[in-house]
Amino acid sequence: MTSRPWFDETLYEGWGQRFRIVRELATLKSDFQDIAIFESQTHGRVLALDGVVQITERDEFVYQEMIAHVPLLAHGAAKSVLIIGAGDGAVLRRVLQHTGVRRAVMVEIDGEVIRLAREFLPSLAGDAWDDPRAEVIVGDGIDYVASAAADAFDVIIVDSTDPIGVGEVLFSDDFYAQSARVLTANGLIVNQCGVPFMQADELRQTSLRRAKSFPHVSAYVAAVPTYVGGFMTLGVAAKGQGLADADVELIRARATASSILGKTQYWTPEIHVGSFNLPPYIAAHLPG
Template identity: 75%
Template sequence: MTDSWVNETLYPDWGQRFRVKRELARVKSDFQDIMIFESFTHGRVMLLDGVVQITEADEFVYQEMLTHVPLLAHGDARRVLIIGAGDGGVLRRVLQHRNVERAVMVEIDGDVIRLAKEHLPGIAGDAWHDPRAQVIVGDGIHYVREAEAGSFDAIIVDSTDPIGVGEVLFTDEFYASSARLLSDRGLIVNQCGVPAMQADELRETSIRRAKSFADVWAYVAAVPTYVGGYMTLGWAAKDASLRTLPSAEIARRAEAAGVVGRTRYWTPEIHAAAFHLPPYIAEHLPRT
């Protein structure tokens, strides 16, 4: 029997590959090529246009840091908008916060949601059926353009890189619209790539976010299957004090929110430390 391998296509000259135990789905949607397979080492894996989006083995790192950091930094985020995140993992973590009253998720590709429900059910768990959740198959930039001013406390963007279907979520217009629909202490986070390989992505999106937000920075998470070292998560807030909380206060908020004991990567100490960036990453951010 000949081994079957999947090679990631993110970088032309460097990457990773997985040995495939079983292919589960291969679909060309209206927006992208979607593949889900069962690997020998990382459980089930989803690729979009040949790029790894999620694996069952390490999804918790990315999902926890993308969700718990902004919600606990805010401290009272009751209305949360999620853009992308069609696998449902971010929605699941948002709904772990007992103070969240409404979570709206807008994913442009309904096939991603459908295939995640079928082949990656453990990622979202019961989140799809939570009465606080509203799942919309639609265009995220259209949604933020039309949403009522001040209608959300936090926005979490879990998108592909700024090419193809995800490109519009890294524009001046998107960040300006996001600032408008956020409340007075609102904030937005989004993935900004692996700076060792994608420094331009972090630098350029930070410049764009700084046009609409008072406090622009980034924080890091070590996700094994995002090749290249630290993944940066872009941070833009109306209140600069939200990212300078001591770990003791973060721990108090996590206890109140009901998050304690439900994480495998996030801790109050990691939360606080994640904003202290190595110089090779910090040099790509606007000077404060």
């Protein structure tokens, strides 16, 4: 048993959550951030970066399914996918569940996150690390996008921390302009935009930045228990048609063709379409 009985999250100054620690598995400071992995009493193993919970074994499926399956099925024919961040491998695993995906490049700036996740959180990625379609790069996602060829990817998934510290540059005007350049004609990008009940500025400002480079900007929601404050928003921007145009039956057909239908714990065709129907307090922060 660890000598530290509780993990207290430090995301918000005046509000938080805590986990009872059964056993501390890893605690270190990398070149980029403080990393902690521990066994909790209620949520299995937990990964925290700079004092903020990133993923838990118990509810990881909600966020991972929604950040991966929604953009891939909204696109409908994605073959090449770029993942920035997501060093635990859980997004990579969900992307590779799509049989139409031929190439998935994951660029994570902090190699220590990958190393520790592979050692202490192996269930998150499963066998994705060894999939021949996967290319895992330890490096800067900004630099990778800036040097990538035009029209190289159908979908970009950015699974980063909030726009502070190491994750800040992934929310910039230049990053979105470069992302639009490397996406194909119907390409799209998705990234987490925080919990708008507490982080409304994050969704508002990021949406305005994306709108400078993409004709279609929207967001959808997912209810992730350990992202406290209500709905988590996932901001999305597309070069082609609007993302909310597909109906349930079209999404169901695409999911069947991709071999994921019936294999999810949160995502369904109905949830997919419904997640774009935003409560007014969230929709108010999107560009008019």
